[in-house]
Amino acid sequence: MTDTPASFADDLDLALRLADRADEISSARFRSRDLHVDTKPDRTHVTEADLAVERALREELASERPEDGILGEEYGTEGDAHRQWIIDPIDGTANYLRGVPVWGTLIALAVDGVQVVGVVSSPALGKRWWAATGAGAWTRDAAGAEPRPLRVSGVADLEHASISFQSIAQWDEAGYLDRLIALTRSVWRDRAYGDMWSYMLLAEGVLDAVGEFGVKTYDLAALIPIVEEAGGVFTSVTGTPGPGNGSSLASNGLLHPALLDALA
Structure with missing residues (x-):
């Protein structure tokens, strides 16, 4: 773990643990022949894995951060928006259900509407990226690998x-x-x-x-x-x-x- 301002260190640690849990659930059903898929009213797809990941993360947050609010793609909004966890259980569901490995779980914490923690975990790619305000952005290429800092390009034209x-x-x-x-x-x-x-x-x-x-x-x-x-x-x-x-x-x-x- 990289150094993080004390105000968000515990939140980032929690978000990374939530990502571990999400990876376990989503990876177990990826490319399953019997994966259940439904179509939502907006004509987008939702799989059983989307629903299972979000339910699991909501349960963890209810235990770890009972005072915080939650906004999730599949189950909507609940609780106080002052500190709000924002979850996309599987970003790239269309890829997930077709077996394309470009998908991941997105976990954020917003405080008074400002995003201060972000974790993106893509187990099929073997990648994870994360950041917290004031602590920089980081990635690792495989579980247990040494984190390395992220920096955007210097292309100016x-x-x-x-x-x-x-x-x-x-x-x-x-x-x-x-x-x-x-x-x-x-x-x-x-x-x-x-x-x-x-x-x-x-x-x-x-x-x-x-x-x-x-x-x-x-x-x-x-x-x-x-x-x-x-x-x-x-x-x-x-x-x-x-x-x-x-x-x-x-x-x-x-x-x-x-x-x-x-x-x-």
């Missing part, structure tokens, strides 16, 4: 940038497809790596920017501390901070003004 746009359909539905196409013509490289992995590649300095639409608070809350503690900037596509704006634009910071201009 769009013509040298590598970006991830997540999904053409998202940008088309949001009315931004023409601007996305124009942006891809001005950068060095564009790909759609998808879900939480794009943002973690940004924090590692491998990508330079990520943009996305159709996202909810639980999709982004855990990512924000990691990107920001790695030196990046995280806003909506229109430049508004926070995870509840329906879109995201994360970058190494140096490129953020140019990206906002390109998408305006």
Whole structure:
């Protein structure tokens, strides 16, 4: 464990233990032939593993932090929002149910609406990333491996940038497809790596920017501390901070003004 400000050290430790529990549950059902899948009212999928992970984390939080509130993708909001744990039990459910290894559990703590702890755990990739305000951002490549610090890239010009746009359909539905196409013509490289992995590649300095639409608070809350503690900037596509704006634009910071201009 890396040094963490005393105010959030216990919270980060708890979040990492919650991630261990989530990994046990999700890994056991990944690529199972009898995995049960339902369709939610918004036409997205939910698996038995999504539900089991969130139930387990809620039970742990009820025991460890009974005064704190919880916001989860599958079971909604409960408790006080002053200190709120935000859970996406399996980010990348479509990948999970198809057997694609790009998925993970997202766990965040927000205090008065500010994300101060974030953990992203991707057992199928053998990776975990985490951060707490003032403690930097960290990753490890396998269980028991030595943590290493994260730092965003130093790319300062769009013509040298590598970006991830997540999904053409998202940008088309949001009315931004023409601007996305124009942006891809001005950068060095564009790909759609998808879900939480794009943002973690940004924090590692491998990508330079990520943009996305159709996202909810639980999709982004855990990512924000990691990107920001790695030196990046995280806003909506229109430049508004926070995870509840329906879109995201994360970058190494140096490129953020140019990206906002390109998408305006």
